[in-house]
Amino acid sequence: MGTREDLIEVATRLLDNGGVPAVTLREVGRLAGVSHNAPYKHFADKQALLAAVAARDLERHSMLIQQAVRRKRSAKAALSEAMGRYIAWALEYPERFRLVFGRWTTESPELTAAAETAQAGLVGLVEAAQASGALPAGDPVRLASLVRSVAHGAADLAATGHLSATGKGHAGPEQLVDDLLTYLETAAT
């Protein structure tokens, strides 16, 4: 129905194959059944369309993570599950992941808002885990940044093939996050 939604959907599909260079406004218009510059009636420029794609994907995955977290009983399991979903996102849709956490020259309010909401949710999980004794005391924001950095770094390195070099020491991103959580739990006691 909405041409605007169609454009975002088509752009996301093109992004998944081929990456950002494959998202040409002409191809987006063509696949959406409009002229090659109809997108300019809905988005200021290509960057704005990509920002809409990124914001939409970030919101969607934040919701998926929140839903999965609610099903968990322990705070530690919830935190592990949240990071696991974060990593799965990066591995399944690496181009979207790289886009969302890429370098934005033009600021997108909806993208910033979605990122802040996701960050706040993670801090809440960390606070709950601290209260249950699964994480050491200390500034929860700082601890949340540490946990997310491991998840983000491991996911990014894995998605770009810079982590999974073969050999006996090979550990997947989820394992590395769980390693961290285990070390933190021993440090908490």
Added chain:
Amino acid sequence: MGTREDLIEVATRLLDNGGVPAVTLREVGRLAGVSHNAPYKHFADKQALLAAVAARDLERHSMLIQQAVRRKRSAKAALSEAMGRYIAWALEYPERFRLVFGRWTTESPELTAAAETAQAGLVGLVEAAQASGALPAGDPVRLASLVRSVAHGAADLAATGHLSATGKGHAGPEQLVDDLLTYLETAAT
């Protein structure tokens, strides 16, 4: 002298401002004082030129890290210094960093080789730190992946402005790495 070296140098300069989209072969040729398609005599295509830029930067920073590490006395200080340089690289030249650790469709042997050398050096630092009691026992490759994931994730998030820059809980990438090393040290005893 060498046109090939000039092309790499010019491309790096263009990359630092404007990112990958600003690296056009026509502008590279123009700034290097050759025709707009002379680069094709030295590189198969644009991707190959970018791979040469990335490999060169990775080798250079690996050397810088190794030099800095040799000046340190304790294994823990060396490891912290290495990760600090890694982070400084990401923050000072974010476009090069994103390029080096980006998604490569075409494989570049020299880039792969440089990455493996850097990884091996990090594992060596981790083993030394384990021997000195600063890090817990266990597979050094896996532990190195954990340390590098924090450094990589924190650096990438900071370079892209996604690491909660404001607020009391604000912690820089270096702090997060040191937080991890401290937790690991307590877990080692």
Added chain:
DNA sequence: ACCTGAACACCGTTCAAGT
């Protein structure tokens, strides 16, 4: 071996015009 100029197919963006 290295470089040039013309050419082709493409792309982002703008503009005047249409309903």
Added chain:
DNA sequence: ACCTGAACACCGTTCAAGT
């Protein structure tokens, strides 16, 4: 309000030709 077609300046890549 939304869309179209033509147009402009650009870009990656190829090719025939030059030294």
